[in-house]
Amino acid sequence: MGAMTTQQHFVLDTAWQLFSERGYGKVTMHDIARMSGISRRTLYDRFPSKGDILVRLVQRVGRRACVLVRTHAPTTPQELAQTLVDLVDIHLPVALLIHGGLRADDQALWKHLDRWHHRALLRIIAALLGHPSSLGMFRRPVDGTVTTLVIAAAIDAPFLLAGTGTATPRPLSARTDILTTLAVLLEGLIAPGGEPAVSSIDTV
Amino acid sequence: MDGMDRQKFDADRMVRERLVGVAMPMFLNDGYIASTSEAVARAAGVSKKTLYRLFPSKEHLLATCVASVTAAISRDLAAVYAGPGDLRERIETAITIVSREYGRIRSPRFLDEARTVAPAVWTAFTTWRSQELARFADLLMLGISERIVRDRYTIDDIGRSYTSMIFACMELLHRIPSSVEPGVVYHTFIDLFFHGLMDPAYTTPPIQLVGIEPRPWVR
Numbered sequence: 001m002g003a004m005t006t007q008q009h010f011v012l013d014t015a016w017q018l019f020s021e022r023g024y025g026k027v028t029m030h031d032i033a034r035m036s037g038i039s040r041r042t043l044y045d046r047f048p049s050k051g052d053i054l055v056r057l058v059q060r061v062g063r064r065a066c067v068l069v070r071t072h073a074p075t076t077p078q079e080l081a082q083t084l085v086d087l088v089d090i091h092l093p094v095a096l097l098i099h100g101g102l103r104a105d106d107q108a109l110w111k112h113l114d115r116w117h118h119r120a121l122l123r124i125i126a127a128l129l130g131h132p133s134s135l136g137m138f139r140r141p142v143d144g145t146v147t148t149l150v151i152a153a154a155i156d157a158p159f160l161l162a163g164t165g166t167a168t169p170r171p172l173s174a175r176t177d178i179l180t181t182l183a184v185l186l187e188g189l190i191a192p193g194g195e196p197a198v199s200s201i202d203t204v
Numbered sequence: 205m206d207g208m209d210r211q212k213f214d215a216d217r218m219v220r221e222r223l224v225g226v227a228m229p230m231f232l233n234d235g236y237i238a239s240t241s242e243a244v245a246r247a248a249g250v251s252k253k254t255l256y257r258l259f260p261s262k263e264h265l266l267a268t269c270v271a272s273v274t275a276a277i278s279r280d281l282a283a284v285y286a287g288p289g290d291l292r293e294r295i296e297t298a299i300t301i302v303s304r305e306y307g308r309i310r311s312p313r314f315l316d317e318a319r320t321v322a323p324a325v326w327t328a329f330t331t332w333r334s335q336e337l338a339r340f341a342d343l344l345m346l347g348i349s350e351r352i353v354r355d356r357y358t359i360d361d362i363g364r365s366y367t368s369m370i371f372a373c374m375e376l377l378h379r380i381p382s383s384v385e386p387g388v389v390y391h392t393f394i395d396l397f398f399h400g401l402m403d404p405a406y407t408t409p410p411i412q413l414v415g416i417e418p419r420p421w422v423r
Contacts, residue, residue: 077406081413089418118380137406139399146384146392147401149376150369153393157372160379179413181365184357184394187407188400190295190347190353 004056010047011036012060015053019097024054025105051109054097058113061094061119069124080134081186087128088178091121091155099159121152154181164176220258220268223248223375228269235313236266238323265323274332287337292352294341299398302340304389306370312377314386317340336392337363358412 002103004012014036018027029050047053065087074080098117103110126148128134153160158174210422226248230239241262246254280301284294319326341363349355352361357365373389400407 008258010390049308077402077411081416085413085416086418114276114379118376122380137402139401139403143321143388143392143400144261144387145398149382149384149389150373150393150396152373153369153389154377155269156376157368160372161368177364179416180357180361181369182360183399183411183413184365185396186400186402186413187354187411188402189353189357189362189398190292190405191352192407193292193352 007038008056010158011038011043011046012053016057017156019054019057023101023105024050024097025101025102051106054102054109055113055116058098058117058127060091062124064115065090065120065124066127069128069131073133074137075133077137077186079139080128081183083128085179087124087184088155088175092175092178095159099162118156120151121155122148125147125151125155139154151182153183154178154185157181216258219250219254223255223258223265223268224252224272227265228273229308231266231269231311232308232314233310235311236262236317237313238311241265253355258288263322263325266322267328270318270325270329274329277301278332278336279369281336281339285343291350295347295352298340298343299394303391303394306394307387309387309390310385312382314388315374337367354410366397369397372375380407 015027015032018031018035027050029043030040032053033040036043039077047056050067059120067088068086069083072079072083072086073082098110098113102113126144129138129142129147129151130144155178158177223244227239227244230244230247235315241255242252243373244262244265248255259268281298284301287294318329324389340377341359344353344362345359348355348359368388370393373393376387377384377386377389402411
C-alpha cells in the first residue's frame with residue numbers, strides 16, 4: 001500500500017462523514033462515490049470495497065494517534081493528561097464506528113478491525129508510557145506491558161463491554177466515564193499521606 | 205445416624221473437600237471447560253463415579269468451589285470492617301484481600317466461561333460481589349469523610365469505574381492474544397486504581413482529565 005493521494009484522502013473523509021452520520025451498514029459505495037463527486041468506476045479503482053475503505057480509515061486514525069504520541073512526549077503530568085485526552089478523543093469516534101453497528105453488519109470485518117485497533121492502541125499506549133520523559137513521573141518501575149493493558153482497557157472499556165450483556169455502551173457519557181477512570185488510574189483513589197502505601201503487588 | 209453412616213458421611217465430606225481443593229486451582233489455571241470432570245477426579249484420586257455421586261454436575265462442583273472462595277473473602281473482609289484499626293490500614297487490607305483473590309486467576313477464559321457456561325454460578329457470584337462492593341463502598345465513604353480517599357469522585361463513579369474495568373480487563377484479554385496472566389492484570393489494575401500510576405509528588409495539583417478539551421487539530 002503506497003502513499004495515498006489527495007483524492008483518496010478526500011474519499012476517506014467523505015466516507016468517514018457518511019459512516020458516522022448513517023452507520024456503516026446504511027452507506028453504499030454508490031453514496032460514497034456520489035458524495036465524493038467521482039464515478040463509481042474511479043472509486044472502485046481506488047478502493048476495492050466498502051470494507052477496504054473502513055480498514056484504511058481506521059489505519060489512518062491509528063497513524064494519526066502514533067504521530068500524536070511521537071510528537072508530544074509529555075514531560076509534566078498536565079502534558080500527560082492532555083495527550084491522554086487527545087488519544088481518547090481520537091479513539092472514541094473509531095470505537096463508536098467499529099463497535100456500533102459493524103458487528104451486526106459484517107462479523108468478519110468487525111473481528112479483523114477489533115483486533116487491529118486493539119493492537120494499535122496497545123502499541124500507542126506503550127510508546128506513550130515507555131517514553132523516557134514519562135517514566136520519571138511514575139511511582140516506581142512499572143511493568144510496561146501490564147500497565148499498557150490496563151490503560152488500554154480503560155480507554156476502550158465502554159466498547160469492550162458492549163455486546164457482552166454486562167452493560168450497554170452509553171456514548172454520551174462514555175467520554176466522561178473513560179476520562180474519570182483514567183484520572184483515577186493516574187493518581188490513585190487513596191490520597192497519599194502517612195506511611196507510604198505498601199504496594200499490594202509485592203505480596204503476591 | 206449410626207456408626208457406619210457417620211463414617212461414610214465423614215469420608216464423603218473429606219472427599220468433597222479434596223475435590224473442591226483440587227478443582228479450584230485447575231479451573232483458575234486451565235479454565236472451567238478445559239478442566240474436565242475426569243481430570244479433576246483423577247487429580248483428586250477418586251473415580252468419576254464418586255465425583256458425580258458427591259456433585260450432581262461439574263457446575264455444582266464449580267458452585268461449591270466459588271462459594272468456598274467467596275465465603276473466605278467475606279469472612280476476611282468482615283473482620284476488617286468490624287475493626288479495630290487505623291482506617292487507612294483497614295482500607296489497604298480490604299484492597300489486598302480482594303486483589304489477592306483476583307491475582308489467582310491465570311486462565312484468560314475462566315471468568316468468561318463461568319459467565320457463559322455456568323450462568324447460575326455467575327449470577328450467584330455477581331450478586332455476592334455487589335453485596336461486598338456495597339460494604340466496601342461504606343468503608344470508602346468513611347475514607348472520603350476522613351480525607352484518606354480522594355473526595356473528588358462520587359462513590360457512584362468509583363463503583364461504576366471499578367466494575368466496568370474488571371469486565372474490560374477480562375474482555376480485552378479474551379480478545380487479544382497475550383502472554384500476560386489475567387491475575388497479574390487484575391492485580392495491577394487494582395493497584396493502579398487505589399495507589400495510582402504517578403509518583404505522589406506529581407499528583408499535586410490534582411490530575412483532572414474530564415475538563416480538558418482535546419488539542420484543536422484532534423477533532
